[in-house]
Amino acid sequence: MAKTVKNVVIGAGPGGYVAAIRLAQLGESVLVIDKEPSLGGTCLNWGCIPSKALIHAANTYETMTGDAEEMGITATGVSVDLAKLMAWKDGVVTKLTGGIAGLFKHHKIEHIQGAASFVDKHTLSIAKPDDSTETVTFENAIIATGSSIINLPHLKVDGEVLIDSDAAINLKEVPKHLVLVGGGVIGLELGVFYAKLGAQVTVVEMQPQLLPGMDTDVVNALARSLKKRKNMTVHLNSKVASVDVNNGTATVTVETPKGEETLSADKVLVAIGRKPNTSGLSLEKAGLKADDKGFVATDDQLRTGVPHIFAIGDVTQPPMLAHKASKEGLVAAAVIAGQPERLDVRAMPAAVFTDPEVATVGLTEAQAKEKGYEVTVGQFPFAASGRALTMNESVGFTKIMTDAKTDQLLGVHMVGPHVAELLGEVTLAMEMGATAEDLALTVHMHPTLSETVMEAAEAVHGLAIHSASKPPRKAAKKSAQNLAKV
Amino acid sequence: MTLEFKLPDIGEGVHEGEIVQWLVTEGDVVKEDQPLVEIMTDKVTAEIPSPASGTIAELRGAAGEVIEVGTVIVVIEQSGSGAQSSEKPAEKTASANGKPNTEAKACTAVLNKPAPQSAPVASSGGKVLAAPATRKLARTMGIDLSVVTGSGPRGRITQDDVRSFNTDGGSVTVPAMASVASVSIPNDSRKPFKGIRRKIAEHLSLSKQKAPHFAYVDEVDVTDLVAIRKQLKPIAEAQGTKLTYLPFVMRAVSIALNEFPVLNSTLDEAAGELVYKGAHNLGVAVDTDNGLVVPVVPKVQGQSIFALAHAVKATSEKARKGSLTPADMTGGTFTLTSIGSVGGLFGVPIINYPEVAILGINKISTRPMVVDGAIVARDVMYLSLSCDHRVVDGADAARFVNRVKALLEAPAQLLV
Numbered sequence: 001m002a003k004t005v006k007n008v009v010i011g012a013g014p015g016g017y018v019a020a021i022r023l024a025q026l027g028e029s030v031l032v033i034d035k036e037p038s039l040g041g042t043c044l045n046w047g048c049i050p051s052k053a054l055i056h057a058a059n060t061y062e063t064m065t066g067d068a069e070e071m072g073i074t075a076t077g078v079s080v081d082l083a084k085l086m087a088w089k090d091g092v093v094t095k096l097t098g099g100i101a102g103l104f105k106h107h108k109i110e111h112i113q114g115a116a117s118f119v120d121k122h123t124l125s126i127a128k129p130d131d132s133t134e135t136v137t138f139e140n141a142i143i144a145t146g147s148s149i150i151n152l153p154h155l156k157v158d159g160e161v162l163i164d165s166d167a168a169i170n171l172k173e174v175p176k177h178l179v180l181v182g183g184g185v186i187g188l189e190l191g192v193f194y195a196k197l198g199a200q201v202t203v204v205e206m207q208p209q210l211l212p213g214m215d216t217d218v219v220n221a222l223a224r225s226l227k228k229r230k231n232m233t234v235h236l237n238s239k240v241a242s243v244d245v246n247n248g249t250a251t252v253t254v255e256t257p258k259g260e261e262t263l264s265a266d267k268v269l270v271a272i273g274r275k276p277n278t279s280g281l282s283l284e285k286a287g288l289k290a291d292d293k294g295f296v297a298t299d300d301q302l303r304t305g306v307p308h309i310f311a312i313g314d315v316t317q318p319p320m321l322a323h324k325a326s327k328e329g330l331v332a333a334a335v336i337a338g339q340p341e342r343l344d345v346r347a348m349p350a351a352v353f354t355d356p357e358v359a360t361v362g363l364t365e366a367q368a369k370e371k372g373y374e375v376t377v378g379q380f381p382f383a384a385s386g387r388a389l390t391m392n393e394s395v396g397f398t399k400i401m402t403d404a405k406t407d408q409l410l411g412v413h414m415v416g417p418h419v420a421e422l423l424g425e426v427t428l429a430m431e432m433g434a435t436a437e438d439l440a441l442t443v444h445m446h447p448t449l450s451e452t453v454m455e456a457a458e459a460v461h462g463l464a465i466h467s468a469s470k471p472p473r474k475a476a477k478k479s480a481q482n483l484a485k486v
Numbered sequence: 487m488t489l490e491f492k493l494p495d496i497g498e499g500v501h502e503g504e505i506v507q508w509l510v511t512e513g514d515v516v517k518e519d520q521p522l523v524e525i526m527t528d529k530v531t532a533e534i535p536s537p538a539s540g541t542i543a544e545l546r547g548a549a550g551e552v553i554e555v556g557t558v559i560v561v562i563e564q565s566g567s568g569a570q571s572s573e574k575p576a577e578k579t580a581s582a583n584g585k586p587n588t589e590a591k592a593c594t595a596v597l598n599k600p601a602p603q604s605a606p607v608a609s610s611g612g613k614v615l616a617a618p619a620t621r622k623l624a625r626t627m628g629i630d631l632s633v634v635t636g637s638g639p640r641g642r643i644t645q646d647d648v649r650s651f652n653t654d655g656g657s658v659t660v661p662a663m664a665s666v667a668s669v670s671i672p673n674d675s676r677k678p679f680k681g682i683r684r685k686i687a688e689h690l691s692l693s694k695q696k697a698p699h700f701a702y703v704d705e706v707d708v709t710d711l712v713a714i715r716k717q718l719k720p721i722a723e724a725q726g727t728k729l730t731y732l733p734f735v736m737r738a739v740s741i742a743l744n745e746f747p748v749l750n751s752t753l754d755e756a757a758g759e760l761v762y763k764g765a766h767n768l769g770v771a772v773d774t775d776n777g778l779v780v781p782v783v784p785k786v787q788g789q790s791i792f793a794l795a796h797a798v799k800a801t802s803e804k805a806r807k808g809s810l811t812p813a814d815m816t817g818g819t820f821t822l823t824s825i826g827s828v829g830g831l832f833g834v835p836i837i838n839y840p841e842v843a844i845l846g847i848n849k850i851s852t853r854p855m856v857v858d859g860a861i862v863a864r865d866v867m868y869l870s871l872s873c874d875h876r877v878v879d880g881a882d883a884a885r886f887v888n889r890v891k892a893l894l895e896a897p898a899q900l901l902v
Contacts, residue, residue: 305519340625340807346613406640433615433642 013041015313015325016144022333024107058196147314187271347430351420362411378460393417407435628807693839697874733794769818832868846870
């Protein structure tokens with residue numbers, strides 16, 4: 001006898017669990033199916049959360065062994081117990097995933113562990129870990145199955161020498177030489193982490209810049225910082241042609257613009273991207289079809305082609321971001337509960353937790369120009385921020401781009417200390433349709449890093465107080481005049 | 487492979503529909519679910535989505551043509567692998583009137599009227615300048631922000647702009663009048679008379695031809711009703727409902743219909759019988775952008791004022807959003823029309839045929855009345871009742887209105 005539920009959510013990641021809780025809050029009953037025993041999906045178990053715990057620890061270690069000395073603090077005998085660090089990180093993860101379990105209990109959300117696949121438009125089959133199967137019929141379903149790591153056929157991950165990011169957050173010891181295949185977000189965050197713990201790190205990226213797709217100015221600033229690390233090397237426009245593993249050592253052949261290079265490494269981390277998890281769902285049985293890349297198309301209510309089946313998060317379309325999934329989950333839940341809700345996001349923030357951090361929202365400069373905007377840029381360096389200097393941080397800047405005609409924000413890109421934390425203000429500003437003048441006129445607490453947002457906004461009009469640098473990329477005079485008219 | 491797409495069954499009892507306009511042309515490449523054509527039935531206007539992706543090979547029928555359900559209207563040429571069975575469209579559109587709990591919600595996606603196409607307020611990215619909470623308010627109220635005029639700097643739309651847009655009945659703010667000298671007299675223009683407007687015209691003509699109308703008007707002292715409604719309004723608001731006078735009148739009408747069931751009847755000419763309807767299904771005329779629609783609040787007997795207020799709110803919101811389903815508009819037995827919200831002394835309404843009576847609710851205004859020999863200011867409202875004289879006589883109408891009047895003048899009776 002099939003189990004019957006009103007609503008089912010497939011996947012308990014930041015899309016699925018948020019959708020489930022919101023459904024419950026709106027008085028809807030909901031069943032959540034996830035193939036893992038632990039809730040929270042990739043984000044909590046193998047992604048955002050564990051990597052940030054590790055990165056924080058590495059920052060602490062680097063401060064103790066480096067920066068602190070400059071401030072007169074000498075620490076001796078500082079060492080890293082990687083096993084203990086991993087255990088602490090696992091503790092953080094357990095606390096958070098347990099927290100979701102607690103919230104599910106509070107909201108009376110049922111959770112079944114198993115892999116779900118469609119039988120028809122209103123039926124799912126769940127393959128459970130004990131090899132039994134259970135059938136569930138539903139009225140509405142949300143596909144929130146997330147994404148998984150892409151593997152390269154010629155670089156087969158063995159979990160020992162050739163590893164993926166899931167393994168990289170669980171290494172038992174710091175590699176001597178780590179080669180990163182892919183200079184994207186995931187690879188760079190883990191690369192900087194191991195570099196801080198002492199590993200020699202070589203990054204191989206096929207594109208002409210790290211973090212492909214991000215604003216060139218901030219990426220260049222990050223690249224300069226990475227270059228200063230003695231134990232980090234970056235190869236752009238380059239390709240890992242082959243990896244030969246012998247007795248636990250990899251011989252890596254890299255094709256660089258300067259010619260072929262052979263590296264010897266004890267770990268090779270393949271981090272070239274992620275793909276949507278839709279292949280195991282038997283979508284066709286529900287009358288659905290994924291596109292060539294595995295994504296499921298939705299409308300702005302997150303409905304798929306079958307109106308009572310929704311899709312959210314990594315399975316819908318890039319960017320693959322936890323907070324994008326959560327937002328889509330909230331909208332889908334509201335729609336299921338009968339509200340006239342629609343996805344209406346104007347600013348999708350994103351951050352990279354390297355050192356320095358990168359944070360970005362809105363259009364890149366290249367995109368803005370492509371769209372035909374007359375762009376004005378205001379930039380302010382952290383080297384001129386009192387708060388940054390008191391933290392012994394002086395790398396990076398805040399860059400604000402506006403539409404010269406309306407002064408409205410088009411994009412904000414930051415590289416520097418804790419910039420991910422500064423994104424909230426500018427994301428809200430963009431959602432509100434704020435102008436650079438709005439940011440400039442808002443009093444910012446002194447001394448804080450957020451003052452750089454205000455100063456960069458002033459710089460758009462050529463009026464930054466604490467910067468002797470060049471006027472904005474449009475004539476300062478003209479901007480100042482425009483300001484009076486706005 | 488070629489897919490012949492037949493006009494699907496749009497809703498209960500609908501056998502044909504009129505092509506309002508094609509949304510694609512021959513040769514267009516369409517995606518699955520992309521709207522193909524706007525079809526109007528005597529109940530709703532619906533966009534019919536494409537059953538599959540492909541190229542439009544042929545459109546059968548022109549705007550204004552009436553097509554029977556099951557007739558091929560579109561031929562779609564599909565590229566090999568994307569071919570799908572023609573079973574799909576029927577299921578898709580079935581959701582327009584499908585199961586009440588789940589698929590009914592899906593109908594908004596299918597039946598929504600297209601968003602008005604007008605130039606958005608200037609803003610970077612071509613998006614309307616409004617804060618997230620304002621945008622959500624507009625979604626909740628079913629308002630397309632691109633037609634709202636913002637009062638803030640650079641045309642920013644505030645929450646107040648959205649709310650007042652709604653109470654203005656969706657009128658777009660007109661720019662200040664130019665001086666007389668510069669006024670140019672426009673030429674006559676012609677506009678196709680079709681869609682819902684034509685259906686309304688046909689329906690009203692039929693009513694006037696079939697039913698010999700007579701009207702009966704009386705005035706009602708609603709001073710106490712005004713007081714009671716004022717008292718209950720905040721309580722209703724706390725429950726998320728705006729309490730108007732309509733639920734009180736509905737309750738009074740339902741009580742009176744119990745005593746004068748002939749006003750809740752219909753004439754079955756073929757059978758030569760008068761059919762007394764059991765349920766009081768009250769039609770409520772709602773003015774929308776697309777014209778007058780009359781959703782039905784079913785089985786109002788014994789329903790409380792608040793329950794009626796909730797029901798009215800739900801149906802009129804659906805009407806304004808254009809998301810009424812055929813089921814929402816059928817089965818009416820007596821209709822109420824609130825003329826008073828716009829103004830006037832009273833109006834003489836036309837019967838919503840084949841019903842036999844319609845009650846006009848007119849404006850409440852403060853007027854001098856003689857009470858116990860003294861002239862005092864009282865809140866007064868006219869009730870105007872139109873009846874089908876074949877069925878209802880003047881005396882019946884007068885007694886019915888007297889009863890409704892008595893109930894509204896001593897409104898405590900309506901609360902028990």
